[in-house]
Structures are given as structure tokens and as C-alpha cells.
Amino acid sequence: MEENSYIYLKAETIEKVNEKMPPEEEIQDLGEFFKVFGDVTRLKILYVLLCSEMCVYDIATLLGMSQSAISHQLRVLKQMDLVKNRREGKTIFYALADSHIVTILNQGLDHIEE
DSSP: OHHHHHHHHHHHHHHHHHHHOOOHHHHHHHHHHHHHTTOHHHHHHHHHHHHOOEEHHHHHHHHTOOHHHHHHHHHHHHHTTSEEEEEETTEEEEEESOHHHHHHHHHHHHHHHO
């Protein structure tokens, strides 16, 4: 009798997991999204932009890095819709795309500080 109930629970668990599991394409996209947060330079850029909108020159100066390196990482962040930009004359200013980014950063930091 125990064996049958185990099979029943297993089928119930499988059904529950299948209901909660996002489609494969969304899981792949989520994996790519979280990869972006795996780079220390990108995290530093996000924290800089958490404080203020800035241009590449200012970010590079603050972080002690080349403008080329910052531009490359900003391109990645923009492709993942984590930052947005606006042009003022010849200068492009970058900012966080939305408040979700702040939430993700805060929750990640809260988690590792526990």
C-alpha cells in the first residue's frame, strides 16, 4: 500500500512542477539574464547608475577603467534591457532601465548579507 501512495505523490509532484515550470525558451532567457549579473564590472556599472545617470567618460573615471571597456559592458547591459540611454548633443547618458533593476540588486545583496 505504501508503494502505491508513493507513486501517487510522485505523480502529484510532477504535475505541480509542470504547472509551475516556465516554457523552455523563458528558462533560457532567464539564464542569460542572470549571466549578466555574473560580471563584477557590470555590477559596478549598475551600482554607479543606481546613484546617478552618467556618461561613459564619468563611469570610466569613477571605476578606473577604460572608456572602451565601459562601453562594451554598457552594450551588454543595454541588450538585456538593464540600462537605457539618452543623447544630449554628442554625449550619451546612461541610466538604469527601471526600478526592477534596483529590486534585483537589493534582493541579491540582502541574500548574501544574511
